[in-house]
Amino acid sequence: MKRQDLMKNKYVNFISDEHLLECVGNLNKSYLRAKNNITKRNFYSNKVDTIKLTFDAKFNDIDEESLIQSEILRQIDKSINNSIGTFHEQILGGIKGFEVGHLSGFDIKATDETLFADIKNKHNTMNSSSAESLFQKLSRYADDYKKSKCYWVQILAKNSFIELWKGEINGKEYSHSRVYKISGDQFYSLLSGEDDALLQLYKALPKAIKDYLHSIEHNNSITENSAIDEIKSETETSKRSILDQITFENYSYYLGFDKL
Structure with a gap:
């Protein structure tokens, strides 16, 4: 398009x-x-x-x-909180050339298999064992798909960044030439080609939510x-x-x- x-x-x-x-x-x-x-x-x-x-x-x-x-x-x-992560996966999976993993071991991938990503909503949601497991998983994707780059995505990160993920995890040194960690704004930009894609989403949400709620019939039988x-x-x-x-x-x- x-x-x-x-x-x-x-x-x-x-x-x-x-x-x-x-x-x-x-x-x-x-x-x-x-x-x-x-x-x-x-x-x-x-x-x-x-x-x-x-x-x-x-x-x-x-x-x-x-x-x-x-x-x-x-x-x-x-x-x-878990559902918010799924929301981002679904949004990003709607960008042309990308798709959601659907319990396939990755959250987002490029349809030509040049990108795989695991999305975490917050930067601090993993302990060292989980981080080690994730690095190993992304490394396997990078090894199996030689033209791919693989990302640990932190939607809510402490900075805006895209960098190789390397360092010590559980006492072991980890690095891979095509395994990265990336902030949410940079990942949205990478997939969409729009520098301000995440900002666009943030600014659009109030209107989109209002329009959605107006489009549905409220079920008065719901007991909260x-x-x-x-x-x-x-x-x-x-x-x-x-x-x-x-x-x-x-x-x-x-x-x-x-x-x-």
């Missing part, structure tokens, strides 16, 4: 409006799933630290219901964050505070806690 045709796009120059809206829609569905998954059972699955929540409530002067809602939102946020309603329902009969109810339901097998 010629650049002058792309310039007619409503949102960004490097992917179609339809593809961008599809990616926004996929992420919206992830948000809805995350919200609807926070039932009481799921909320309790990792054990709630009610001692910390007691400090939070008293030191920050937050009422218990608002506090629990914040904790629920924190759990939702953990789930959404049912955990708080389930817990409050229990307090009506137990006469406990919300925090005491959570503590009882999480730790009634602890000495004396069954008397709350």
Whole structure:
């Protein structure tokens, strides 16, 4: 597609409006799933630290219901972080000449197999073992595809850069002539040919999200964050505070806690 045709796009120059809206829609569905998954059972699955929540409530002067809602939102946020990475993969996979990996061992590749990439949303999401495993994986791609360059992409990096990935990991020296690490802005630019591609996306998102939400019918039957309603329902009969109810339901097998 010629650049002058792309310039007619409503949102960004490097992917179609339809593809961008599809990616926004996929992420919206992830948000809805995350919200609807926070039932009481799921909320309790990792054990709630009610001692910390007691400090939070008293030191920050937050009422218990608002506090629990914040904790629920924190759990939702953990789930959404993975979906944000997938959003970037889908956006980049919509650029002509590139495609998404779909559980193939890479996140993005060039259709002519001259590029392979693994995308991390944040620069600090890997421990040393994960970094070592990723380097080894990218090195294998570089060795198997002699004309390829392979990238560890950090969407949210501490600087703007593209450089060979080399150094010591777990006490071993690693380097490869075609294995790189790259910041999100540089990777968007590399694939799209647009220096400001990531900025374009950032500036387009409010409009694209608004347009997407206007295009769908809102389902009034969606129940979000049912955990708080389930817990409050229990307090009506137990006469406990919300925090005491959570503590009882999480730790009634602890000495004396069954008397709350």
